[in-house]
Amino acid sequence: MNELIKTERDQNDEIIVSGRELHEFLEIGTEYKKWFARMLDYGFVEGADFLKVTQKCPTSLTGQNITDHHIKVDMAKELAMLQRNEKGKHARQYFIHLEKLWNSPEATMKRALQIADRNYKELEAKMLIDQPKVLFAEAVSASFDSILIGDLAKLLKQNGYDTGQNRLFKQLRDEGYLIKKKGASFNSPTQRAMNMDLFQIKETTITHSDGFVSVNTTTKVTGKGQQYFLNKYLGQRAVE
Secondary structure (H helix, E strand, O other): OOOOOOEEEOOOOOEEEEHHHHHHHOOOOOOHHHHHHHHHHHOOOEOOOEEEEEEEOOOOOOOOEEEEEEEEHHHHHHHHHHOOOHHHHHHHHHHHHHHHHHOOHHHHHHHHHHHHHHHHHHHHHHHHHHHHHHHHHHHHOOOOOOEEHHHHHHHHHHOOOOOOHHHHHHHHHHOOOEOOOOOOOOOOEOHHHHHOOOEEEEEEEEEOOOOOEEEEEEEEEOHHHHHHHHHHHHHHHHHO
């Protein structure tokens, strides 16, 4: 059957038709606005049977808007039947034919596959967004004890981020988390990183045999720092 009246699909994949196009096909003599208002007396409900839409008038030079309605096929059938003429009869038969096609096993299966594919893509996108959080939970588990930067490099490596201890030290220096200047403070956290609570300095006191006491400092990554860097670098990998 040829397309008598243009149809579209709404967000629920249901058949809809323009109220104005149906009005034109049925050759209604009354102005569309008045005709549609009169048809609403038959109990049609906005949101259930139709949606009101506003669009630019194609014949207007001033950009004037006109009101149209997206009508579901059940309402369109009733409107066609209410006209009690040959045009209405043809329109009703046409909509019945469309309904049969829409409810056929092939069409039903096609819609089910489309929905499944859409749901899969949405789930895949969500998993991509959540991936860094999931990987962090797996990597750090319930432990938020401070760890060495070398151990952080291992966690990143285990979760697919290609790095190593020396490479990670350099990256942290280049990105401003560790001090680059050679000297006693080399590889110590920058003030910015300390303010962010990404690192802590562990001091170890060593008493030598000659009585001399020295203090060794070790930079460790806090629990917050582990979460920050794992989410940062694994998130970058997920986007790439």
